[in-house]
Amino acid sequence: AFVAAGLPWFAVEYEARLTGIARHLGDAEAAERAARAALEHGADFLEPTGHAQLHLQLAEILGATGQFGPAADHALEASHWADEGGEGPTLGAWARHQLGGFLLRQGRWAEAAEVLESALPELSAQTHGDGAIVQTHWWLGDCLTELGEHREAAEHWLQAAEIARHWPEQHDHAMLAHLAAEALGHAELLPEAEQA
Incomplete structure (x- = not known):
């Protein structure tokens, strides 16, 4: 209706809100349709940050439904x-974190590692939460293991384990410490493996 009336910018706001509501209600199909419509109708009107937010929402919707290739494309956008x-260290870092995860899920280890390593210095506990930092280190460890770089993988898992050590739930800490020990064992660093 807004587009037909020559007011596409109103359609963008409506569709963006609809995207959020549909996601909240668990209707991924409706959320995807609304996000795509908002991007289409807002192409000429949105500020860069608006484009970023909509592409990231669509990436997360697609990722949640297992469409990791298209999700990666939208996370990159x-x-x-x-x-x-001008939102590189905040929204951009989060988008790169998500992009790395989507690449990892496609088995694109080297690309994922490169993206995650670029995101890591920009991620902060205050802005993104320490869970995002732990997840990025964890994914980097997974990528580096697949690339045969066991020592580097162990370093990332140990850094993640150190952050997770302070969490009330200790499952992640234990899992990360175990992964680090295994990686150090594969790197034939047995004394360090026992210490981990």
């Missing part, structure tokens, strides 16, 4: 638009 809008 979100990263670009966030940087363009």
Whole structure:
């Protein structure tokens, strides 16, 4: 209705809100449709940060439904638009974190590692939460293991374990310490493996 009336910018706001509501209600299909419509109708009107937010929402929707290739494409777009809008260290870092995860889920280990390593210095506990930092280190460890870089993988898992050590739930800490010990064992660093 808004588009037909020559007011597409109103359609973008409505569709963006609909995206959030549909996600909240667990209707991924409706959320995806609304996000795509908002991007289409807002192409000429949105500020870079608006583009970034919509691309990131769509990436997360697609990722949640197992569509990791398209999710990675939209996370990359979100990263670009966030940087363009001066939001690189905040929204851009989160988009790169998500992009790395989507690449990892596709088995694109080297690309994922490169993206995650670029996101890591920008992620902060205050802005993104320490869970995002732990997850990024964890994913980096997974990528580096697949690439045969066991020592580097262990370093990332140990850094993640150190952060998770302070969490009330200790499952992640224990799992990360175990992964680090295994990686150090594969790297033939047995004394360090026993210490981990």
